[in-house]
Amino acid sequence: MPIHEKSLIRPENLITHEELVIDEVNVSGHWSTFIQPRVVTDYDERLQEEIAALPGGENIHRCWQCGSCTNSCTVNAINPDFNPRYWIYLIRLGMKEELVRDKEIIWQCVSCNKCTYACPRDVNPEGVMKATARWLELKGYTEKKPSAIFDEEFSAQVFAKGRIEEGRLLQRFFARTRQKLLQDWLVELARRLFSRLPLMLMMKLGWASLFHPRTRGWRKARAAIADYVAECEAMERQVLGLNGKGPSS
Amino acid sequence: MSSAPILVVGGGPAGLTAAHALASVGQPVVLVDKADRLGGAPILSGYAKLVPSGEWARDAIGGMVRRVEQNPLVNVHRNTTVAAFEGEPGRFRARLSNGQEIEPAAAILCTGFTHFDSVNKPEWGFGTYPDVVTTTQVEQMLSSGRGVHCPSDGREPERVAILLCVGSRDRQIGREWCSKICCTVSANIAMEIREALPRCQVYIYYMDIRTFGLYEDKYYWASQEEYRVKYIKARIAEVTSDGKRLIVKGEDTLVKRPITIPFDLVVHAIGMDPNVDNVLLAATFGVKLEPHGHIARAPTYSAMGGTSRPGVFVAGAATGPETIDDSIAQAQAAAMAALAFAQGGLARAAE
Numbered sequence: 001m002p003i004h005e006k007s008l009i010r011p012e013n014l015i016t017h018e019e020l021v022i023d024e025v026n027v028s029g030h031w032s033t034f035i036q037p038r039v040v041t042d043y044d045e046r047l048q049e050e051i052a053a054l055p056g057g058e059n060i061h062r063c064w065q066c067g068s069c070t071n072s073c074t075v076n077a078i079n080p081d082f083n084p085r086y087w088i089y090l091i092r093l094g095m096k097e098e099l100v101r102d103k104e105i106i107w108q109c110v111s112c113n114k115c116t117y118a119c120p121r122d123v124n125p126e127g128v129m130k131a132t133a134r135w136l137e138l139k140g141y142t143e144k145k146p147s148a149i150f151d152e153e154f155s156a157q158v159f160a161k162g163r164i165e166e167g168r169l170l171q172r173f174f175a176r177t178r179q180k181l182l183q184d185w186l187v188e189l190a191r192r193l194f195s196r197l198p199l200m201l202m203m204k205l206g207w208a209s210l211f212h213p214r215t216r217g218w219r220k221a222r223a224a225i226a227d228y229v230a231e232c233e234a235m236e237r238q239v240l241g242l243n244g245k246g247p248s249s
Numbered sequence: 250m251s252s253a254p255i256l257v258v259g260g261g262p263a264g265l266t267a268a269h270a271l272a273s274v275g276q277p278v279v280l281v282d283k284a285d286r287l288g289g290a291p292i293l294s295g296y297a298k299l300v301p302s303g304e305w306a307r308d309a310i311g312g313m314v315r316r317v318e319q320n321p322l323v324n325v326h327r328n329t330t331v332a333a334f335e336g337e338p339g340r341f342r343a344r345l346s347n348g349q350e351i352e353p354a355a356a357i358l359c360t361g362f363t364h365f366d367s368v369n370k371p372e373w374g375f376g377t378y379p380d381v382v383t384t385t386q387v388e389q390m391l392s393s394g395r396g397v398h399c400p401s402d403g404r405e406p407e408r409v410a411i412l413l414c415v416g417s418r419d420r421q422i423g424r425e426w427c428s429k430i431c432c433t434v435s436a437n438i439a440m441e442i443r444e445a446l447p448r449c450q451v452y453i454y455y456m457d458i459r460t461f462g463l464y465e466d467k468y469y470w471a472s473q474e475e476y477r478v479k480y481i482k483a484r485i486a487e488v489t490s491d492g493k494r495l496i497v498k499g500e501d502t503l504v505k506r507p508i509t510i511p512f513d514l515v516v517h518a519i520g521m522d523p524n525v526d527n528v529l530l531a532a533t534f535g536v537k538l539e540p541h542g543h544i545a546r547a548p549t550y551s552a553m554g555g556t557s558r559p560g561v562f563v564a565g566a567a568t569g570p571e572t573i574d575d576s577i578a579q580a581q582a583a584a585m586a587a588l589a590f591a592q593g594g595l596a597r598a599a600e
């Protein structure tokens with residue numbers, strides 16, 4: 001069959017023989033180009049089980065492939081390769097290699113939850129995207145993304161003090177992601193804030209950023225939360241078959 | 250009340266309902282069935298738990314059979330067909346294959362359907378590989394208590410494929426209709442398999458899922474959500490074997506990719522064909538068939554339960570693929586129409 005749209009085919013699946021004679025006809029070079037079929041030869045139930053065990057992925061088995069998530073998706077409108085419906089299908093059938101191919105697109109979900117409100121089966125596709133990004137990270141396919149680092153900083157502050165303090169959060173986040181602290185937009189934001197905020201509030205903010213106060217009675221809550229988080233993390237690692245610390249594949 | 254009986258042909262869910270309805274208002278009935286037992290497909294083919302009641306067929310339909318057999322107003326003839334049916338409204342004469350002659354006031358055809366014979370789709374392996382079975386066979390495995398197993402060696406399957414629309418929606422074999430119940434029955438069977446064999450994965454290959462009305466969440470959604478049955482959009486091209494397991498080939502249309510997947514057991518969700526007797530029945534009773542070969546109905550809005558011949562009525566799967574619930578409702582309606590016809594005939598005779 002002639003190949004009209006070579007661009008749609010992955011280069012590794014295009015096969016050309018330098019020297020090939022079939023039935024005495026010389027079809028060397030591009031005359032012999034053919035596409036390696038990408039046959040599905042087995043189903044693997046474990047991938048769905050793993051994603052379903054991560055927070056957000058619980059309802060993935062409900063998906064009936066209607067495509068409402070993809071059609072409503074903010075990111076898909078910009079990048080047609082961002083396709084939650086398709087990834088959900090790959091996960092459900094256990095097509096891991098295919099999924100991992102898109103590892104640099106999957107995490108780009110902006111958590112707008114448009115898909116969540118469009119999904120007729122309450123799959124919570126946004127949660128599935130989150131779980132999938134987490135899976136890729138835990139399995140060591142992707143390094144930690146800026147959004148994950150931001151989340152970590154955010155949670156770390158909450159765990160420590162029972163509250164967050166924006167200035168410090170941004171400062172830590174920029175430091176860890178090696179971005180300069182005095183971003184133009186941030187300077188502008190601060191300038192406008194200070195010209196408008198009431199005096200009392202500003203004083204409170206200033207005091208808080210100097211002394212990092214803790215929420216009252218936080219100690220107990222903190223211990224309980226720490227336990228819970230440790231428990232969840234251990235559970236995640238266990239379902240993914242990961243032992244010890246740090247990502248592995 | 251007329252003393253002339255009403256002839257009911259076929260003792261499945263529809264015929265049993267019509268006979269009971271008529272007898273319950275004092276109308277004598279002659280019930281004729283060619284099989285050696287009453288009950289129709291659910292009993293003759295040994296269905297397991299019915300959709301949507303969840304009752305065992307032998308209990309639910311068995312109860313309908315007893316109710317009719319114990320009714321003195323119903324005269325049951327098993328192993329019997331109708332050899333001739335002649336005359337005019339008010340003066341019908343019927344001769345049964347056992348030689349008996351009756352003069353019925355009206356007749357109701359409840360002659361049902363014939364299961365599609367999967368041998369007519371040889372590419373799907375039925376008749377070639379023992380582990381390719383039909384939904385009827387799985388129903389029998391469940392109802393007999395033997396459990397779902399691979400007929401070749403009796404092992405419990407670890408992976409089951411159910412192929413939908415086998416013998417339906419297929420112009421290649423002249424069957425353009427949807428058999429209506431097989432999606433729901435397949436979802437039900439899939440759940441039963443998952444319940445009995447939790448380690449066994451069940452995959453349903455579909456073109457569309459037609460679990461209509463209230464069957465949607467009860468069967469389609471529940472099978473996915475509670476029983477983790479997987480639905481794959483593909484019409485299978487062929488079923489072969491690698492010597493150990495069955496190999497199912499097709500195209501997964503959602504990822505546009507060929508599939509070659511090993512399975513232990515492949516189940517054909519067989520459709521409902523017109524009764525093989527329909528041409529004969531049409532000739533005997535002088536009624537028309539509709540283009541697919543089912544018994545043609547008079548306009549539903551004005552003559553529910555009617556056929557092309559006044560005085561001859563029809564109900565159930567004889568008219569096309571029907572569920573048991575709908576067959577029962579139609580039979581009740583046809584009984585009412587037949588009774589009105591019989592009494593109208595009496596009135597005409599009295600004038």
Ligand SMILES: Cc1cc2nc3c(=O)[nH]c(=O)nc-3n(C[C@H](O)[C@H](O)[C@H](O)COP(=O)(O)OP(=O)(O)OC[C@H]3O[C@@H](n4cnc5c(N)ncnc54)[C@H](O)[C@@H]3O)c2cc1C
Nearest residue numbers: 259261262263283289290299300361362565566571572573
């Ligand atoms: C695998 C499978 C599973 C199903 N499961 C369900 C389910 O769970 N729930 C549901 O609602 N529906 C189910 N159905 C559909 C169900 O079988 C039909 O709705 C029902 O049997 C129709 O009843 P009936 O009385 O019209 O016809 P039938 O059940 O076919 O009864 C017809 C009767 O007429 C007799 N007969 C036929 N020809 C003649 C003749 N020439 N002379 C005398 N007697 C004759 C036959 O012996 C038979 O007893 C299933 C169908 C299939 C194929």
Ligand code: SF4
Nearest residue numbers: 073109110112113115
């Ligand atoms: S939450 Fe993510 S996947 Fe869902 S619509 Fe928004 S960007 Fe798309």
Ligand code: SF4
Nearest residue numbers: 063066067068069119
């Ligand atoms: S909207 Fe929901 S059901 Fe539809 S494809 Fe997306 S996740 Fe699946």
Ligand code: SF4
Nearest residue numbers: 414417427428431432
């Ligand atoms: S009910 Fe489902 S399986 Fe049966 S013919 Fe219709 S679409 Fe096919």
